[in-house]
Every structure is written in structure tokens, then in C-alpha cells.
Amino acid sequence: MNDASTGSDEERAAQESRLVAAWRPPRGWRYFSEVNNNSVGLWYILTALCFFLFGGLLAAVMRAQLAVPENELVSASRYAQLFTLHGSVMMFLFAVPIFEALAIQILPQMTGARDLPFPRLSAFGYWCYAIGGVFVCGSIFFDVAPQGGWFMYPPLSTRWQPDLGADVWLLGLSFIEIATLAAAIELIVGVLKCRAPGMRIHLMPLYAWYMLVVAGMIVFAFPPLIVGDVMLELERAFDWPFFDARRGGDPLLWQHLFWIFGHPEVYVIFLPAIALVAMIVPTFAHAPMIGYTWIVLAAVGTGFLSFGLWVHHMFTTGLPRLSLAFFSGASLAVAIPSAVQIFCFIATVLVGRFVASVPMLFVAGALAVFVLGGLTGVMVAMVPFNFQAHDSYFIVAHLHYVLFGGMVLPVLAGIYYYLPLVAGRRLGERAGRRAFWLIFGGFNLAFLPMHLSGLLGMPRRVYTYRADIGLDELNLISTVGAAVLALGFAVFLVDLWLSLRRGGVSPRDPWRAGTLEWLPRLPLHPWGLRSVPQVDTRYPLWDRPALREEVDAGRWYLPDAEEGRRETLLTGAIDAEPLHCLRVGGPSFLPLAAAVFTGGAFILATFHAWTMSAVCAALALIVVVAWLWTGTARPPEKPAKHVGRGLVLPLYAAGTGAPGWWGMCITMLADASAFAALVFGYFYYWTIDEGFLDRAVQGTGAGCAGAAAAAMLGAWASVLCAARVNRHGHAGRGRLLLGMAALGSAIAAGCALAVPASAGLAPAAHVYDAMVWLVAGWIALHVAVGLLMVLYCLARSAARLLTPVYDADLRNTALYWHFALGQGLAALAMLALFPANA
Amino acid sequence: MAAARHRQLWGVFAGPLVWFAHFLASYVTVAVWCARFTSDGGLGAARWALAALTLAAVAGELLIAWRGFKAHRHGFAIDPVHDEATSEERRRFLAFATWLLAGLSLTATVYVALPLWLLTRCG
Numbered sequence: 037m038n039d040a041s042t043g044s045d046e047e048r049a050a051q052e053s054r055l056v057a058a059w060r061p062p063r064g065w066r067y068f069s070e071v072n073n074n075s076v077g078l079w080y081i082l083t084a085l086c087f088f089l090f091g092g093l094l095a096a097v098m099r100a101q102l103a104v105p106e107n108e109l110v111s112a113s114r115y116a117q118l119f120t121l122h123g124s125v126m127m128f129l130f131a132v133p134i135f136e137a138l139a140i141q142i143l144p145q146m147t148g149a150r151d152l153p154f155p156r157l158s159a160f161g162y163w164c165y166a167i168g169g170v171f172v173c174g175s176i177f178f179d180v181a182p183q184g185g186w187f188m189y190p191p192l193s194t195r196w197q198p199d200l201g202a203d204v205w206l207l208g209l210s211f212i213e214i215a216t217l218a219a220a221i222e223l224i225v226g227v228l229k230c231r232a233p234g235m236r237i238h239l240m241p242l243y244a245w246y247m248l249v250v251a252g253m254i255v256f257a258f259p260p261l262i263v264g265d266v267m268l269e270l271e272r273a274f275d276w277p278f279f280d281a282r283r284g285g286d287p288l289l290w291q292h293l294f295w296i297f298g299h300p301e302v303y304v305i306f307l308p309a310i311a312l313v314a315m316i317v318p319t320f321a322h323a324p325m326i327g328y329t330w331i332v333l334a335a336v337g338t339g340f341l342s343f344g345l346w347v348h349h350m351f352t353t354g355l356p357r358l359s360l361a362f363f364s365g366a367s368l369a370v371a372i373p374s375a376v377q378i379f380c381f382i383a384t385v386l387v388g389r390f391v392a393s394v395p396m397l398f399v400a401g402a403l404a405v406f407v408l409g410g411l412t413g414v415m416v417a418m419v420p421f422n423f424q425a426h427d428s429y430f431i432v433a434h435l436h437y438v439l440f441g442g443m444v445l446p447v448l449a450g451i452y453y454y455l456p457l458v459a460g461r462r463l464g465e466r467a468g469r470r471a472f473w474l475i476f477g478g479f480n481l482a483f484l485p486m487h488l489s490g491l492l493g494m495p496r497r498v499y500t501y502r503a504d505i506g507l508d509e510l511n512l513i514s515t516v517g518a519a520v521l522a523l524g525f526a527v528f529l530v531d532l533w534l535s536l537r538r539g540g541v542s543p544r545d546p547w548r549a550g551t552l553e554w555l556p557r558l559p560l561h562p563w564g565l566r567s568v569p570q571v572d573t574r575y576p577l578w579d580r581p582a583l584r585e586e587v588d589a590g591r592w593y594l595p596d597a598e599e600g601r602r603e604t605l606l607t608g609a610i611d612a613e614p615l616h617c618l619r620v621g622g623p624s625f626l627p628l629a630a631a632v633f634t635g636g637a638f639i640l641a642t643f644h645a646w647t648m649s650a651v652c653a654a655l656a657l658i659v660v661v662a663w664l665w666t667g668t669a670r671p672p673e674k675p676a677k678h679v680g681r682g683l684v685l686p687l688y689a690a691g692t693g694a695p696g697w698w699g700m701c702i703t704m705l706a707d708a709s710a711f712a713a714l715v716f717g718y719f720y721y722w723t724i725d726e727g728f729l730d731r732a733v734q735g736t737g738a739g740c741a742g743a744a745a746a747a748m749l750g751a752w753a754s755v756l757c758a759a760r761v762n763r764h765g766h767a768g769r770g771r772l773l774l775g776m777a778a779l780g781s782a783i784a785a786g787c788a789l790a791v792p793a794s795a796g797l798a799p800a801a802h803v804y805d806a807m808v809w810l811v812a813g814w815i816a817l818h819v820a821v822g823l824l825m826v827l828y829c830l831a832r833s834a835a836r837l838l839t840p841v842y843d844a845d846l847r848n849t850a851l852y853w854h855f856a857l858g859q860g861l862a863a864l865a866m867l868a869l870f871p872a873n874a
Numbered sequence: 875m876a877a878a879r880h881r882q883l884w885g886v887f888a889g890p891l892v893w894f895a896h897f898l899a900s901y902v903t904v905a906v907w908c909a910r911f912t913s914d915g916g917l918g919a920a921r922w923a924l925a926a927l928t929l930a931a932v933a934g935e936l937l938i939a940w941r942g943f944k945a946h947r948h949g950f951a952i953d954p955v956h957d958e959a960t961s962e963e964r965r966r967f968l969a970f971a972t973w974l975l976a977g978l979s980l981t982a983t984v985y986v987a988l989p990l991w992l993l994t995r996c997g
Contacts, residue, residue, distance in 0.1 A: 237883070238956055238967035329956065329967060333974040340890035341982055344897045356908040356996040358917065361989030362900050369982035572959035610879040611964065723909040 048589065051596040052566070058597035059150075059562040062623045069623040071155040072562045072602075076162050077141025078458065083166050084134040089529075090173055091125035094118050096522055099482070103515035105503040115499035116183035117176055117201070123186025127301065128209050129169045131443055132254075135308035136161070136219040138450060139247055141458055143223065145553035145560070146241045148232025148568050150594070150604035153225045153695040156621040156667060157218050163631030164215035171639055172208035180204060185497060187294050190279035190287045194271055203272060203642045210265045211638040213258050220254035221702045223247050225695050228609040232552065233593065235571040235612045241551050242325060245332050246311030249339040250304050255702055256343070257300035259710030264293030267717070267810070273644065276799045276806040278717075284726040284803035288353055289717055295346035296713070303342040305439065307335060309446035310377060313399050316453050317381045319549040320396045321388025324575055327380040334380075337373035341366055351422045360419050367417035374410060378403055393547075394468035398449035401476045405441025409434060412487070427497075430490030436483045448475070448528070455535070456542030460559030463539070467531035474524030481517025485510040550575030555584060567592035567680065568605055571612075593680045605679065606689060615693055617677055617685040626663040630656055661828065669696065671842040690844035700848045704855040707818075711859050714814060715866065718807050722871055731804035732871050737794035741868040744787035745861055748819065751780030752857040755826060759850045765840045767833055774830045777853075781823040784860070788815040791867055808867055815863050818856045825849040882968050888938045889976030893983050896931035900924055900986060908996035915996050928987040935980040942973030 061070045070076070098118050101109045110118065140158050144151055152158055175181040182201035184193035193202040227248045231240060268290060270276040277283035279290050318325045325331065344366035351360055381403065390396075412434040416422050425431060456462050489510040494501060501507050545554040554577060556565050569592040573579040586592060593614070594603060606616040636652030672687035679685050691697055721728045754777035762770030791812045797805035829846050832838035838845050907920040946954070946969040948962075956967035 234959060236959065236964050238964045239959060324957075329954065329970045329974065332971050333978060336886065336971070336975055337890065337978045340887075340894060340979075343894065344982075344986070347901075356904055358904050358989055358993045358996065359901060359908075361993060362897065362904070362986050365985035365988060366897065366982060369978075369985040372981065373978060574957050608879075610883060611961065723906055725910070 048595075051590055054597045054600065055563050055566075055595075056561070058600050058602050058622075061562060066623070068628060069625045071159040071621055071623060071627065073140050073144050073151050073155060073158060074560060074562050074564075076155070076158045077137055080133060080137030080140060080162050080165070081458070083162075083169070084130050084137050087125055087129040087169055087173065088134070089525075091122050091130060092522065092525065094122040094125070094176075096518060098122065099515045099518040101499060102501075102511050104512065105501050105508055107500055110499065112499045113183060116185075116497070117179075117181035119497055120182045120185055120188075120201075120205070121173070121176055124182070124205060124209065125169075125173060126439075127186060127305075128212055129165075129172070131305040131439070132216055132301070133165055133169075133212075134447055135250070135305065136216065136223070138312070138447075138454070139223055139308065140219070142454060142553055143226055143244065143247060144230070144604075145457065145556065145564050146243055146551060147227065147230060147235060148552050148565060148571060149226065149230040150563050150565075150568070151602065151620045152222050153230055153604075153606075153618060153620065154222050154699065155602075156624060156627045156663065157222050159624075160627035160631050161215040161218040161222075163628050164218075164634060165212050167631060167635035168208050168212040168215070168638070171635070172204060175201070175204045175208075187291075187298065188268070189294075190268060190271070190290050191281075193268065194279060200642060203269065206265045206269045206272070207638045207642045210262055210269075211635060213262055213265075214634075216254060217258055217703075217706055220251035220258075221699050221706075223251040224255070224702050225698045227251075229606050229695055229698060230604060230618075231607050231612045232568055232571045233605065233607055233612055233614045235607075237610050237612075238328075239571065239574050240612075241553075241574070242314040242328065242331055242335075243311045246307050246314065246335050249335045250307045250311075253300050253304050253307075253339050253342065255706045256709045257297045257304065259706050260293050260713035260716075261297035263710050263713040263717070264290055264297075267293075270799075270806070270810070273641075274800065276809075277803050278806060280803075281726065283801065284721065284728055284731070285806075286721070286724050286726075286803075288350075289720050291350050291353065292346070292720070293713055293717070295349045296343075298349065299345040300339075300342045302438065303338055306442040307338060309402075309443045309450070311335075312446050312450035312453070313381060313402065314377070315549075315551065316395050316399055316449055317384050318388070318575070319453075319547045320391045320393055321384045322391065322548070323384055323388030324550070324578075325380065326383040326387060327376075328574065331377050331380050334373040334377040337376075338370060341370040341373065345370060348417055348422070351419050352426045357419075364417055364419050368414060371410060371414055378407070394463070394465060394472065395449045395453040395547075397469065397472045398445050398452060401472060402441050402445035402449060405437055405445060405476075405479065407441070409437030409439075409441050413438060425490060427495055428490035429486045429494045429496055432496050433483050433486035433490060436479075436486075440479055440483070445475075451532075453547070455532075456546045456558060457553060457560060459536055460542055461535050461539040462542045462546060463535045464531050467527060471524050471528040471531065474520055474527060476524075478517050478520030478522070478524050482514045482521055483517070485513045485517075489514075545577065550578040552576055555587060557588070566590055567595040569593075591681075593683065595680050598677075599673070605685070606693070606695065614679070614683060614685055616689045617679050617687055618689070618695065619672070619687065621667045624663070624667065626659055626667070630659040630663060633659055657824075664828070665832075665837075669694075669842070669844040670837060671839065688842055688844070690842065691847045694844050694848075696844055696848055697851065700851050704852070707855070708859065711814070711863070714811060715862075718811065718866060721803055721807060727802060728804050729871055731802050736797070736808055736867050737791040738868045740787050740790040740794050741864040744784050744791065744815070745864050747780050747784035747787055748857055748860050751777045751784060751819075751822065751826075752853045754780060755822075755850050755853045758829075759843070759846045762833070762838075762840055762843055762846055767838075767840060770846075771830055771833050774826050774833070777826045778823055778830070781819045781826060785816040785819040785823065788812050788819065788860070788864070791864070811863050811867055815860045818860060822849075822853055822856045825852055882965065885938075885942070886968055886971045886975060888972065889935050889979035892931050892934045892938070892976075893979035893986075896927060896983050897986055899927055903927075904996070912996055917994055917996065921990060921994065924987070924990055928983065928990065931983050932980060935976045935983060939973050939976035939980065942969045942971075942976055945969030946973055 101107050180200040182205035184202055227244045267278040271278050277285040279285045279287045347363040348367045452463050489507050494507050542558050544558050566588050567590045569587050602620050602622050604618050605614050606618045607614050633652045633656035637649050640649035676684050676686045754773045758770045758773035792808045797808055799806040799809040829849050832845055903920050946966050956963050
């Protein structure tokens, strides 16, 4: 029964019906409890496209306003809302989410997984995104949309815009940033641990490499922005003067924190789109990608270098010239890996047997537009030229060329290419060509003249311009171009609608591609592949024509769902040897409920309804605990099971083998990045020293800091001992130690908060006080999270769900405490010793 | 065994990490020096410290690149495609990636350090 290669037809049919039953999406209103990557990915894609349309409509209104000089179609403040929301929607609600959407949808198919390792986390991320996005977009209909530009610089966003707009931006988008981080964790673990057996790291599809790099970039780039958001919101809501120069703060710190996020963000958007190109080009060249390793170099190299570019958005802020030159150098260097991948694509097309198609048309257009944007990028990386072009329409043209060529056109290519996989339908060939030429022509007509209007002196973000300064024709041409562009998108959308409604059903593997995602039958079943094959080449469909039949006949791994559970294989991160059979979460409303309450907590805070917000946060916490309790790390009914071909794999993983452990590690990296941003802020205020040293030398409760450190050490040691004695079979002693850890962490949290309190620091008085309170709060929060985890383990142990054999929760808690201790001690040492005694 | 494999994956990132460390140290040194230590607006000792740091970073990247190159050419491998389903090919692939990334990092380090030759003052 377990080795499908010997099964009869009836047996295979029975296996397939069990798979159908295990993976069947719920019906009716319960459909929205589905968490499978195919459903969530589809919702994500459709929602992202809706936000894209919304952002495009905002741009259309702006172009209409700028069509003629001294126009009064919209007011200056409405125009400010339009460009702020356009930028924010396109960056936060379209560009990043569409990449996550596509990755959630197609990555598991590419790597031969049945689902991502944490499907409920994907669903939670999706619902957070949908709720936060509707909230932010909806604000314009109530005339409370943010007006500070998509990078929300203080003091404009603090002293001069006291209305709700900036709060909507800060809280609505922070909430989405957390969801983005959740998706990044999911994708990293998905790439590293959920590949088909044999898909070694040098054989995995290039898309997976790009996802690994991009998700890694998110883990390091987004947390500094979240820290910045917290600081800006604390200033707006409670008058903590982080960016107020009158009380030792500095608005420039916001620019640093924003762009430490913002520049990698450009590559977070660009690389996944290029990843689609890296899948499309070999298919239509009918040849393996030339320079696989070189593309890995380009992806990883760009990922790193993108963290050395942030100041090139700040060349006109008066930083030391040598500092500017460092960033100028790095900005030029990043052109090298960007170009490497484009040369690889061209080489692949040249050596292969090229087939013309709509996806390739969009790819060609994308590369042409992106190269132009890249070249103006090299121009603005030059400090002297940048001084001239800064905040002009030249920059508007540059960034749109980069994003349109580096993101919008490749995503359109990806939609044409992957629609058969996602929806089982193909888009029209002729309509596709028409849409392409309208979009490509319209785009260039709209944005090419902006280079010139910028050089002629037109500043960005002005709602109108005078008639006699030579900008009339250029702006009118741009508006006509925008109309053509909109028409192109209309053709695309009509084609999409008609194809989905009554288009031809796509044959299996319609493009004759070589990678695993094209193996399953179309339309796709939620389980993906009928059985999960051994993969031993980069293009298995080209190299092993018999694979399709073997997989369909259920001759490979996991051909059955005997226990009616959703399962996928966990494999080694490097060589993809099968290690575990992972049971993934099935349909549940808990992620949706958690997202609703988390959203409530953020949205109500916007209106300063603090009590209601706290109630929502508490409810969100309760729901998350219920979700973890019922859905994660439950002892299986048997230790191992047959997964086919005589292979027996364990059903429970703990420690380094468990996806939860990897997820925890990555979360800790993100948290460390946020902490680094805090430390950066602390030392930054020290370097500008507007009264920072004077306040600091008065001393910060060193005694309390010592007590907090001692209590943390005690809690950490107790957790470690608890994990050890529990593993040796002494569950009772383990619980006793966990109780001690809980006590120690409660004391540590209190002592951490006593550090600023005992020194009498008042956060609204000076930035030093505010910073010490923020760092102390940070420590206390981490210790409190550690306390919750300890209490959770205690309850699990008492309920016999955490046993000496099945101890994944406790091991993850121990991992967290290693991290919390290291971070906490570093933070306490910084507060107590620096700069008071420096 | 598994630990050795993971070490080799981390090796891929060694070159870029050296670049990043050099970059961050350069930025922080100049920022702190110009904000708190310079008396006449000159770079003084900071410039020499950064020159020494650059030499160390370049030496580190050359070493990483050389080790990667050697491992990538190990045995009979002359074809840099490295797409056979064996552990040796995986090792060669990772070594090749290590070498390429160390080369890119070296170039980027030189780009970042070049202004040290030309600029002697903060302002």
C-alpha cells in the first residue's frame, strides 16, 4: 500500500481520492478559512492587482491635473494626498505584495512542495495586508489621506501635519510591514527546507535563489523602518522628541532609517521580477540558462550591495563629502551585478532556439526600459549631478523607468506566462501584443519627457506650474502618454477578464518549459504534484521525459494521504535529502481572526482609542495562542510513516530539524536588525550631541540595569536547564524550572523599566530621555515575550503536549532566550555605561 | 557532515560580508570622526586608519577568492556549469559562487575606498 509502484489502478484511484479529500478547499463562506498556498496566493494576486489599479487611477488624476498649466482640477492638499497615496500604494501595497503573492503561489510548485511550511502564517499575512491596505487607501475618501510624500519626512509629518494622515500611513503600513516579514520568513524556510528530494542547492530553480536573497533582504531591511515608524508615531502621539531638533532630536535620523529600508526595498521589488524573467527566458530560448552561477552571484551581490546605497537618497542633506563618496562608489558598483544578469539573459536567448511570444515581448520591453532607468541611476549616483537633479522631475522619470522596467513589465510578463498554471487559462496572443505596444509606447511617451522637464527645473510634487516657463508641451505630452498607458492596461484587463471567463483551457505545460512547476495537470489541484519526485537536474522536464508519467502514476513520494492530513516533505537545506514528513496546517479561521484583531489594534490606535486598541491587541494575542496550541507541534499518533518507495520518515521534528526552529532563527535575525537600528539611533544622537551628553552624564539607573541583567541571566539559565532536564525525562523538574524562569523574567522586565524611571527621565523632555525609555521598553517587551513563551511551555507540559520526546516548543523557547539575553545584556550595558562614563 | 555543508554555504557570503564590514566601518569612522573628533575639518588619522582597513579587506577578499577558485577547479572539473547531481559538483558550485562573489566584493571595496585617495577633508 505504501509503495505505490506496485499498486493497482483501483488502489491508485483510492489514493488520489484521499489526497483530494485532505486538500479539498472548504466550501461556501468557509472558503475563507482556507490556508493552502494556491488559494491564498490567488487572493493575494487579485488584491495586489486591485491596489495597483487604485494607485494607477490616482496617478491618472495627477496627470490630468498637470496636463495644462495653472490647472485647478484638484487642490494643492488633495494633490499632496494623491502623490503620497500613489507612491505608498504602489510600493507597499503592490510592488512588494505582488512578489509575495506570486511566490506563495508558484514557489511550492517549483520546488516540488505540496505547500509552504507555515500555510496559516501566509493566510494571516494576507488578511493583514488586505485589511491594512483597504484602511490606508480608504483614507482618501474621508479626506484624511497622508500628505507627507511616500517617505513621510519629519518635521513636515510631525509639526506641520497634525491631522490623521501621517498616523494612517504609519500605523496602517507598519501593520503590513509585519505581514511582509511573516511572508519573508515563510519563503526562506520554504526554499531551504521544502524542496523535492535531490534538488540540491546548485540544482534549484533560479527563482528560488532570488526568493532566498529577497526574503533575506526583507528580514534585514524592513525592521529599521518599523523602528522608525514606532519613533515617529511616539513623537506624534506622545510628543517624544526623536525628530525634534529643539529637544536634541534630529529629523535626519528618520531619513537614515527610512532609506536603510528604502533602498534595499528597490531591489526587494526588482529582484523577484527579474526572477520571473530568469524562468521565462530559458523556456522561450529552449535552452538552459547560461551562467547559472553568475546569476546567483548577481542576486546575492545585489542583495548585499543594496545595503550600501541608502545615503544616495540623501546627497543634499549636508553629510561629510567623503561619506557621500562612499555611497556614490557603492551605487556605481551595484551596476555590475545588475548588468551581469542581463548579459546572461541575452546570451541564453542567443544560444537557444528562440520562440517569439507575448511573455518574451514584455521581457524585452522590460529590459530596454530598465537599462534606461539603470543608466540614469548611474547619473544620479554621481554626487554633483545629483545636486542638480535632486527633487526634480528627472528623479520622477528615473525611478519610474527603474520600477516600470524592473518590476511592472516583468510582472506582466509573469502573468502572461503563469496564468495557465494559476488559473488553467491562457491570455490572448493578439490582445497581448496590442496591450504591450500600448503600455510600452504610452509609458515612454509619458516618462521620457519628464527627464527634460526635470532638467528644465520642474520640481516634483508641485500641484501646478506657471504657463510661461517652457513646461507646457512636455507636460501635455506626458499626460497623453499616461492616457495611452491607461488604455494599454484596459486592454490587458479586458483580455484577462474574458480569458478567465471563457478563454481556452490551457493544455498541460503549454510553453514546453523545463522546470518542475509545469509538471502537474492543469487546472492545478491544491496538492500540486500527484507524487513528489526525486529531482536530479536543473530542468527535470527536459532531461527526464518519463518523469510526468511516473509522477502521475503516484510512483514517487507522498502519493497518498492515508490519515487524511495535509503533508509535505522536509528536506536538508543543502543537499535536499528527505528528513521528515511535515504535517502542515489545514483550513482555519484563526489566522483571519488574528489579523482582524491585530488590524483593530493598529487602526484604533490611529484614532487614539487606546483602550479599545489594547483590548484588540489582547484578543489578537489570545487568538494567536489558540492557533499555536491547536495547530503546531502536536505529538503525532505514530512516530514515523511510510512516504513511498520504501522510505520511512519521522512525523515530528524538533530543534534544528524543525521548520519552527528555522522560523525562530530568522525572526531573531529580523529582530536583531531592528535592535541595530535602535543602537544606531542612540549613537547617532550622541554624535550630533544637542545636549545628549549633558543629560547622559547625570547617570542612568545603573543599579536597576544590573538587577535586570542578573534576573535575565537567571531566567535564561532556568529555561536552558528546563529544556535539558525535560529531555532527560524529568518533565516535573522541567516545569519547576520553567516556573523559576517565569519569575526571573517578570523581575527582569520590571527592573528594565525601572532603569529610566529610577533616574527620573521624562521622555518628552529631551531625546536622551526618550531614547533610554525606548531602549528600556524594548528590553522589557522582549523579556515579556520570553515570559509568555515560558508560560506557554509550562501549560503545554502540564497538558502532556510537550513531553521529553516531543519538545519542539521548549527548544524554540530556549533559542529565543539565548537571543533575548544577548540583546538584553548589550542594551543594558549601552544604557548603563555609555556615554555616562565615556 | 551537515555542519561542513552549512559552513560552505556561509562561505559564499564571506566576500560580501567583508565588503559590508569595510563599508560600514568606513562610514561610521568618517561620521564619528567628522562629528566629534576633527578639530580643523581634516580627516587626519581617520584617513590612514581607513587605508589600512581597506588593505586588510582587500587581502581578505583575495584570500577568499583564491580559496574559492581552488575548490571550484578541484579534481577534474573544468566546466563551470556544475550541474551534476553529486556532492562534489555542489561543492564546486558553491566554491565558484564564493570566488565570483569575492571578486565582486573586491571591486566594490575598491570603488568605495577610491575617494580616500582624493578627499582629505570632512566638509
